[in-house]
Amino acid sequence: TQAALSITGGTSITYGATLDLGTTGGSGTGDVTFSVDDTSANCSIDAASGELTVDDALGGGTTCTVTASKAESANYLATSTTQAISVSRANQAAFSVDTSDADETVTYVADPKTTVTLSTAGGSGGGLVSYAIVDSEANCSISGSTLTVEQRGDGACVIRATKAATSNYNAITADVTVTINKAAADLSFTDPANVTFEVGPFDVEAETNNADDNTVTFTVAEASSAVCTVDGIEVTVIGAGTCTITASRGATA
Numbered sequence: 001t002q003a004a005l006s007i008t009g010g011t012s013i014t015y016g017a018t019l020d021l022g023t024t025g026g027s028g029t030g031d032v033t034f035s036v037d038d039t040s041a042n043c044s045i046d047a048a049s050g051e052l053t054v055d056d057a058l059g060g061g062t063t064c065t066v067t068a069s070k071a072e073s074a075n076y077l078a079t080s081t082t083q084a085i086s087v088s089r090a091n092q093a094a095f096s097v098d099t100s101d102a103d104e105t106v107t108y109v110a111d112p113k114t115t116v117t118l119s120t121a122g123g124s125g126g127g128l129v130s131y132a133i134v135d136s137e138a139n140c141s142i143s144g145s146t147l148t149v150e151q152r153g154d155g156a157c158v159i160r161a162t163k164a165a166t167s168n169y170n171a172i173t174a175d176v177t178v179t180i181n182k183a184a185a186d187l188s189f190t191d192p193a194n195v196t197f198e199v200g201p202f203d204v205e206a207e208t209n210n211a212d213d214n215t216v217t218f219t220v221a222e223a224s225s226a227v228c229t230v231d232g233i234e235v236t237v238i239g240a241g242t243c244t245i246t247a248s249r250g251a252t253a
Helices: none
Strands: 005-008 012-014 018-020 022-025 032-037 042-045 051-056 062-070 079-088 095-099 105-107 115-122 129-135 140-143 146-149 156-163 172-181 187-189 206-208 216-220 228-231 234-237 245-249
Touching: 005 062, 005 079, 012 018, 012 051, 032 042, 042 062, 051 062, 095 156, 095 172, 115 156, 129 140, 140 156, 146 156, 146 172, 187 245, 206 216, 206 245, 216 228
Parallel strands: 012 079, 105 172
Antiparallel strands: 005 022, 018 051, 032 062, 042 051, 062 079, 095 115, 115 146, 129 156, 140 146, 156 172, 187 206, 216 245, 228 234
16 A cells, blocks of 8 residues: 655636646655546546646635646555645736726716716626716716716716626726816807987897706806896996996806
8 A cells, every 4th residue: 555645736726817736645666647537616637737727716715626636656555535625716917997088087968968978998707797876976876887077076987897707807986087168158149239318228148058056146247336236137227328247157176
């Protein structure tokens, strides 16, 4: 009977890697060969060299059982031993998320709302990619790979892309911050027609392009204070001359 035979070289392997196994012990000059049983993962081994590879980690946390056999010789019977090898999924390659806007900066618009397209690069395996807002959730929303800016809020939202785990790869994530600029101010003021001194109070109008803009306010220029006054949108003529009125819209969030 041969001395105890042991397998050396390691007890764990990650998908995509190799494990070079060997033996110690045994007796005589018999050749050593290796074989593998797929306990809960699929593995292959070179019978002569003992190089072990993983064909499918089947989710990781799995095992392959390796058997080393030392053949009989003139003076010794054959012997064998087994070793359970734990199998892990591999980490994915570098992974990134990007937007259709080159510098990750957008401008808020109320109607129609600003949208950008999300995309990813890298990773490994065939895991599905999903997107989620992970900071300043009220500022943005996501449907599929389309990001919609709902409000400017604190001026940004953080998007996390996740490429899901597969049989052989762990999940991976990547974040991108989208900066949200305020919408450009757009104010349209219709000049009132010329009036005579005797005319009664009349209203002025101005419009903004964004539905959530602050109310427009009207003020009379100091040089026109003896000609007209304004209260809300109502202008009253109090003297002859030129009445200069300024329409203003305050900033929003």
